[in-house]
Amino acid sequence: MKEVTLKINGVSVTVPAGTKILDAAKKAGFNIPTLCYLKDICNDGSCRICVVEVKGQKKLITACSATVKDEMEVFTSTPKVIAARKTTLELMLSNHNKNCLSCARSTNCELQKLSLEYGCDTKAFQGAVTKSRVDENDYLVRDNSKCILCRRCVAVCNKIQTVGVIGANNRGFASEIGCAFEKKLDNTSCIACGQCINVCPTGALHEKDDTAKVIAAIEDPEKYVIFGTAPSVRVALAEEFGYPIGTDAEGKMVSAIKRVGADKVFDVNMAADMTIMEEGTELLARLKDKTAALPMITSCSPGWIRFIEFYYPELLPHLSSCKSPQQMFGAIMKTYYAEKFNIDPKKIYVVSVMPCVAKKTEILRDDEAAAGVPDVDVVLTTRELARLIKAKSIDFAALPNEEFDNPIGQGTTAGLIFGATGGVMEAALRTVADVLTGENLEKIDYKAVRGTAGIKEAKVKIAGNEIKVCVAHTMANARKILEDIKAGKCDYHFIEIMTCPGGCVNGGGQPIVPSYISNNVDVKALRAKAIYDKDKKSGLRKSHENPVVKALYEEYFDHPNSHKAHHILHTTYHKREKY
Numbered sequence: 001m002k003e004v005t006l007k008i009n010g011v012s013v014t015v016p017a018g019t020k021i022l023d024a025a026k027k028a029g030f031n032i033p034t035l036c037y038l039k040d041i042c043n044d045g046s047c048r049i050c051v052v053e054v055k056g057q058k059k060l061i062t063a064c065s066a067t068v069k070d071e072m073e074v075f076t077s078t079p080k081v082i083a084a085r086k087t088t089l090e091l092m093l094s095n096h097n098k099n100c101l102s103c104a105r106s107t108n109c110e111l112q113k114l115s116l117e118y119g120c121d122t123k124a125f126q127g128a129v130t131k132s133r134v135d136e137n138d139y140l141v142r143d144n145s146k147c148i149l150c151r152r153c154v155a156v157c158n159k160i161q162t163v164g165v166i167g168a169n170n171r172g173f174a175s176e177i178g179c180a181f182e183k184k185l186d187n188t189s190c191i192a193c194g195q196c197i198n199v200c201p202t203g204a205l206h207e208k209d210d211t212a213k214v215i216a217a218i219e220d221p222e223k224y225v226i227f228g229t230a231p232s233v234r235v236a237l238a239e240e241f242g243y244p245i246g247t248d249a250e251g252k253m254v255s256a257i258k259r260v261g262a263d264k265v266f267d268v269n270m271a272a273d274m275t276i277m278e279e280g281t282e283l284l285a286r287l288k289d290k291t292a293a294l295p296m297i298t299s300c301s302p303g304w305i306r307f308i309e310f311y312y313p314e315l316l317p318h319l320s321s322c323k324s325p326q327q328m329f330g331a332i333m334k335t336y337y338a339e340k341f342n343i344d345p346k347k348i349y350v351v352s353v354m355p356c357v358a359k360k361t362e363i364l365r366d367d368e369a370a371a372g373v374p375d376v377d378v379v380l381t382t383r384e385l386a387r388l389i390k391a392k393s394i395d396f397a398a399l400p401n402e403e404f405d406n407p408i409g410q411g412t413t414a415g416l417i418f419g420a421t422g423g424v425m426e427a428a429l430r431t432v433a434d435v436l437t438g439e440n441l442e443k444i445d446y447k448a449v450r451g452t453a454g455i456k457e458a459k460v461k462i463a464g465n466e467i468k469v470c471v472a473h474t475m476a477n478a479r480k481i482l483e484d485i486k487a488g489k490c491d492y493h494f495i496e497i498m499t500c501p502g503g504c505v506n507g508g509g510q511p512i513v514p515s516y517i518s519n520n521v522d523v524k525a526l527r528a529k530a531i532y533d534k535d536k537k538s539g540l541r542k543s544h545e546n547p548v549v550k551a552l553y554e555e556y557f558d559h560p561n562s563h564k565a566h567h568i569l570h571t572t573y574h575k576r577e578k579y
């Protein structure tokens with residue numbers, strides 16, 4: 001490959017031809033600030049914060065979009081560059097609702113950080129401000145008074161999710177990001193993934209905050225409040241308290257929730273194990289039934305469910321009928337647990353702590369109320385749980401490690417690995433392999449389905465049967481697989497699809513890692529590593545070996561896919577009109 005040698009601030013650096021100045025500067029040891037740039041997703045130079053001076057050129061150029069040239073001399077922080085960046089920031093601030101003190105992103109806002117670093121005067125430019133709107137629904141708030149028009153959200157919605165429901169409306173001073181014909185987001189085919197929130201550099205996007213509902217339930221003596229925490233929350237929550245990315249804080253998380261005031265704290269890993277029992281059994285039945293729709297596709301990721309309902313309703317028969325682990329968890333609490341401990345299901349208040357924004361929409365779906373009341377009452381994202389812990393003045397660093405409550409708290413690490421792309425598939429294979437061979441197999445690491453590749457395929461030989469599987473994450477990758485199914489080019493038996501890049505570890509409700517870190521570090525891989533490290537050390541790695549799962553079938557459900565299990569643990573899907 002042709003190489004180019006140039007100088008950045010007098011430091012000579014050699015990089016492959018075609019490299020952007022931004023990356024060459026990094027190699028030379030200089031960080032150039034950015035606001036719109038997102039590695040591999042957004043690099044059209046629209047924010048103009050990354051401007052640099054090039055010897056012999058009058059105009060400043062944008063380092064994220066300009067490529068290196070041989071013998072180029074670049075200067076990243078001359079007085080002219082600094083002044084230009086400061087003016088750009090001050091112009092942004094002149095049209096910005098600067099209520100930093102109570103903003104959801106305060107202390108983790110890229111605009112706030114740069115304004116501080118460049119010593120910006122927030123009143124440098126005063127005058128008219130764009131008339132902006134707040135679009136709020138059951139899962140997401142878009143507050144355009146804090147939008148800097150960087151278009152990262154637009155890029156992620158278009159390129160990563162291929163959904164494209166947001167874009168720039170109007171021209172010039174009236175420009176704003178929104179939906180076509182100024183529709184509200186929940187009147188479009190938005191899949192509620194929340195990935196736009198995670199890439200937003202400011203407080204313009206955040207999840208609908210439901211912490212007040214949880215506090216009210218805890219304060220209500222009539223309510224029996226049960227928290228359930230999803231697999232990937234424990235490997236991300238600590239980041240909100242200053243711990244490194246990929247810290248496993250399961251014990252502190254449980255301890256914090258008990259101090260928040262929960263009556264019980266259970267592990268949704270247990271419900272993930274139940275999903276494997278139900279889904280694995282469903283797969284085995286479909287493999288035997290020549291008329292059943294194959295490939296079967298997983299149904300635990302609600303953004304994905306919205307995607308297929310909006311965009312590929314003709315393929316709905318391929319979905320497993322299993323409820324997601326969140327909904328199985330709530331349903332088990334309000335049926336089995338309520339009966340066993342003689343508690344009125346109407347009094348049980350299930351708080352589901354999820355890495356996900358779409359889960360807030362899942363609880364509102366039809367056919368998710370096994371006991372005649374909603375399976376789950378409220379969903380908090382990992383970020384909201386952190387907010388709740390802080391609001392209760394709990395000293396996270398000083399917390400001891402505590403265990404989930406019994407009798408239903410125990411999950412396996414087959415349930416835990418649901419948090420990373422490929423995890424549901426691997427957990428399913430561990431159980432299906434034991435069932436088909438009738439043995440307790442020791443070789444249970446299915447490494448072909450691990451890792452962050454967008455689409456992974458594997459052929460697995462089990463008891464003389466060859467099972468072809470596929471794993472995909474993001475809707476851009478899901479779309480490729482679905483088009484293959486439609487074209488009859490797909491001979492997989494089982495497919496796992498997750499909405500978010502990397503799976504739930506990188507869900508739309510996880511702690512937001514600012515771009516100056518996420519552009520250089522693979523956040524999803526670090527969080528996934530914490531999950532697989534835990535799995536490696538675990539003594540309980542197969543869902544069907546979970547004693548809680550065994551007890552649930554013995555005492556209540558009889559066997560997987562029984563009539564009762566179908567009524568309580570399975571659901572239905574429907575076509576949605578696309579807007």
Ligand code: SF4
Binds near residue numbers: 104111
């Ligand atoms: S988005 Fe950033 S700069 Fe704007 S109010 Fe929030 S914290 Fe302050």
Ligand code: SF4
Binds near residue numbers: 163166190191
């Ligand atoms: S939630 Fe997902 S689908 Fe909806 S606008 Fe944001 S990125 Fe697009």
Ligand code: SF4
Binds near residue numbers: 200
């Ligand atoms: S909402 Fe956020 S990500 Fe989208 S354009 Fe505005 S500032 Fe950028």
